[in-house]
Amino acid sequence: MIAGRYLRARRKEAFISVIAGLTMVGVAIGVATLIVVMSVMNGFRGELLDKILGLNGHFTGYPIESQFTDYKETVAALEQVNGVGFAVYFVEGQVLASGRGNSSGVTVRGMDEENLKKLSLLYNSAEQGGFDQWDDSRGVAIGYRLAQSLGVGIGDQVQIINPDGAMTPFGSTPQIRSYPVNAIYNLGMVEFDSYFMFMPLEAAQDYFRMVDEVLKPGMGPLDPLASDEEIDAAYERVPRASAIEIFIDDPDAVGIMRQRLQAVPDLRPLVLTSWQQRNETFFSALQVERVVMFTILSMIILVAAFNIISSLIMLVKDKAADIAVLRTMGATRGAIMRIFSITGTSIGFIGTAVGLVLGVVVAANAETIRASISDLLGVTLFPPEVFFLSSLPSRTDPVEVTVVVCMALGLSFLATLYPAWRAAQYDPVEALRYE
Template sequence: MTESANAVSGGRATRPFARFEWIIAGRYLRARRKEAFISVIASLTMVGVAIGVATLIVVMSVMNGFRGELLDKILGLNGHFTAHPIESQFTDYKETVAALQQIDGVSFAVYFVEGQVLASGRGASTGVSVRGMDEENLKKLSLLYNGAEQGGFDQWDDSKGVAIGYRLAQQLGLSLGDQVQIINPDGAMTPFGSTPQIRSYPVNVIYNLGMVEFDSFFMYMPLEPAQDYFRLVDEVLKPGMGPLDPLASDEEIDAAYERIPRVSAAEIFIDDPDQVNLMRQRIQSTPGIRPMVLTDWQQRNETFFSALQVERVVMFTILSMIILVAAFNIIASLIMLVKDKSADIAVLRTMGATRGSIMRIFSITGTTIGVIGTLAGTVIGLIVAANAETLRASISNLLGVTLFPPEVFFLSSLPSRTDPVEVTVVVCMALGLSFLATIYPAWRAAQYDPVEALRYE
């Protein structure tokens, strides 16, 4: 008894977290037959902390991946800025794009023709957006150029065909080499009004970008056929040419007129997508650049990405409640442990243990539950987040249902990107709540009166 008392009341007891405190806390964590119920509660609490931490890491990683993948897809096909001319028709598009690409911070720029049409295949029709681009500009869009599953963009300018997404091909019942009919209601003017313009083009390329909106809505064709189809080529009488003879031949008429093609707009890709305000000022203040209306990607997708951000914050807050509930379970299990160990506390106090030692013993016990649960949850969460798509596919095959259908979630796979900063925040929050949960039970244990605790022993 004297040696034990010296071990408790000696100089080592005055140091924070003395060795005997760790030993006693460790014994309280190990189950005995008569303490099995308390041990089960502690184990369930540990599991609750692990589940909360793992769930937070997985959900935040998937939402980061979802946002990042959408951003990569959207900005991989659509520019950070869309530029429309103000004063006149966009006929100097080549010179404008060349000048834009010389601006510091601009990666590259492309010009294109765009229009809305009705596309028809084998017994099915749907509205699509047609974009006309030449091969030089298509090569700049690596996501599209490298996304061809059938066919290819080689000799694109001379192909006289179109490129469609694989989902659009499925919807229209088309395959490589089939004819797709496109109908533009804004056709040629006649004495009886505007007549629809109907033409058919062979399908030369079927691409897969992994995003439902792009794979089912966009159709690409070479620039010159697109300019001709959407009537974006102006025929102007050449300078110095007088009035033509009414009986002039077609060759003489063609020689007298100059064809001036134009495009719908240009798209500008910048090095840092977050620096849109700075780059807007830089582009607009660059001398020699014609006046243009610049619409950035944040303006085009403001509602969508704002909704994603709100959902992200809400999900983090809701799922944090799991860890908070587990922290309350730590409080409950420690209070039960304190009640069960009241006699042990009294003995330790009579042997010279201070109130601070008693508090530290139960703080170590509760914090250890939180630390083990947090570490286990972190490991589980990182493993699940790294294999999110594999697990989704396995569960879908096992249950025979489609989890996260691409028609709803835009993407054909479940992306996941783990942010080390967010993982650190989750771990620190779990450890902090676990420690705070031990304060009150440990304080109550330290307030036990040894005499009252041992009176009925």
């Protein structure tokens, strides 16, 4: 009751109450800022991880020895391993893509419809066109940013140029072909929407010359005078793949899954590169940034805690006579300490509660707030070309929110100890001498 009375403003104590109110606002701002920033950073990391691992596997396997012609058997064997969700094979190459007067370097990845359906993130991201009858389409799928860059739409022709073309007596000639745009997808990640092009597997194998003509088993030397029909009948086309992507159930179980994959019997030797190895620098930088931002923003709460100390010291000075009267009426030093500890902790508790509500609400509507501010100011906040994502993601972690709230309450309580101790040390005689 006494602590509550000290929190309520009176006319002669208005200045102290204003300081207490500002302190409360400082705690609220610190808590809300920490929750919002950590939620946005969690969302940023989570979205990047989902996008990257939604298209690229947790492991990428490259053949070591002979040509990769048994890719279907290899995928079937890997999918039987405990902990493996699925695996896909593909053909990949670098080309120059040209549209209506514009050109861009892109990565072409050839996949059949069966494997595309496994990549649900890609298969369901088509904004225009689609992947129906993909294997027979003889067309390509490109990201919407690449489509804007090349100035093409559904049905338009895209010309791709591969410098490693056919060999002639005059050297290697570039291989130039045109393909219609059958699908335009939007993954929401600048890298994939700007630099990746997909085409049917057989078309990609043909374009990148990933098909070998080999003699059928049991065929002897051909007659030099054999006809073209006999030669065609004696040879068979053996397609190759560039690599395979392996998707596992637990992205963090890279170490144990590597051992399981390498222990598969009768599996061709593969060089396995995990997603952590491919993105080690990037995600390490994100983790360091998270720790640094948490440390820096925690200073806001620490400053507010010092404000609690100053406001309580002023309150103790103002209430010296009240403290002396309470002591003469039988209040113990412990009771005096509890009064001022409750007063200061209440400031921190109310500020923390307000900051918690404010932070959770803002974090839940981060993208809406960003879009509104961008429209109001006429500028692009968090441009996707810099931050890789087309929207501002936010994921609130209950554990981190609990840590922030506990830290704010803990600092608020610690800030009350010294002023409360000073109040308990007041001598009633000295305090009342000039009253």
